[in-house]
Amino acid sequence: MARFTDKTVVITGAAGGIGSALALLLRAEGARLVLHDLSPDALAALPAELAASAEVVHVAGDGTDDEVQARIVTAAESLGGVDGFAPAAGIYLEAPLAELSFAQWRQTLSINLDAVFALTSKLLPVLNDNAAIVTFASVAGERGSRGHAHYAASKGAIVAFTRTLALELGSRGIRANAVAPGIIRTRMTNDSVSKHGDEWAAGTPLGRHGEPEEVARAVAFLLSPDSSFITGVQLDINGGLYMA
Template sequence: MTDPDTPGLAGKRALVTGGTRGVGRATSLLLAGAGARVVACYRDDEEAAKRLEDEPGWDAEAHRTLRADLSTPAGRAAAAGACRELLGGVDVLINNMGTYAPRPFAELSDEDVARCVDKNLTAHIQLTRELLPLLADGASVVNVGAGMAERGRPGHVHFTAAKAGLAGFVRSLGKELGPRGIRVNTVAPGVVETERGLDLPAPVREGLLSAIPLRRFGTAREVARTVVFLASDTASFINGVTLRVDGGI
């Protein structure tokens, strides 16, 4: 029985990067609950992968977790190989991996900038290219970006610049792959509570809440629902967009 909160995705073959924590974890579970077969990639958190594998509905025969550093050629090749061997192709690619390390602009090193852009933008482009031979006609690619990429925020210049690059990525690639029926979109979350909570000083927390018209933070599941919607056939005529999920901030 599939999850009633998700569109029908029965039989779809999905790869979710950063798929064992936060929004990625919620997306992996929603896709699995909707009847998709899921490979959830992670870089190094074995405990998070184990927790996902222990979730009700995560059938080890239908779904897999895969340890791979997707910022490296070897890691991307491993992900492609797993999709080829376990799934036989890809109908849904969720580019959710990333890194977050805010720092004042004047203190940014070249390494800080390169690492942030690599993991939040370049790796998405490279992995999508790696998987291109496996993407089925009519497939959907969904990136997880960040709402602050449009608004900007002090201490986040490298992060917002990388995430803003996803808008150009989806607009151009959506046009290039559109003749095959492949759609490419981005979800841009606002401030989100994950299973690990949101550890912020009280003044910062209150300041953020006051800027959100709904007066609450989003949840990983709420963002994941939007990701899964864009991945599904329900969104079959949505292509090249960045959809904000931020409570109206």
């Protein structure tokens, strides 16, 4: 399959478990990529298929920073404008509400929500007609999550933002959808899985945690023409955890 030949996709959090799995999948299907992550070392450690080249541009730095966002936009424009955008960067920190500081609250919303709004806004002028946006929500945004009020709030808000994008950009053929992963085996969830993994798996209808590639395949579908009449939806990729 080559659903992304001559298409440019921007991925933030590209060195993370889900981001890198998505980048590998899209590159195998012909996509040009703008890959962002906080650390240049993390980007340099990506598989050889994702090394910086004429068709794969690396942008390192704090994704909440205006200058870093501007470099992402410039890179995307140099590759022909944006046909797909997957803001996968995020943080997942544990803190019970009674111990949650305002600084921790703002840090999580800044990365998980504010940066998505800011970069989306900056990409609008280089967003090609019929492009697709896939944001990252979470089962926590649907159900709440003990010890993760800041994370759950950011992910619930992402869905409302995404549906508004679908409403406002639909006249250009641009689609916007969200995916809601459950517990996926990545570095970001290692600590929480080590504490609660067995309990969470037992509460999931499929009885296990997910893998990054399972999320990547769903995101690729929503970015591709295969989902050409789907917009404004949240796709749950959590083994049925949202029902438990």
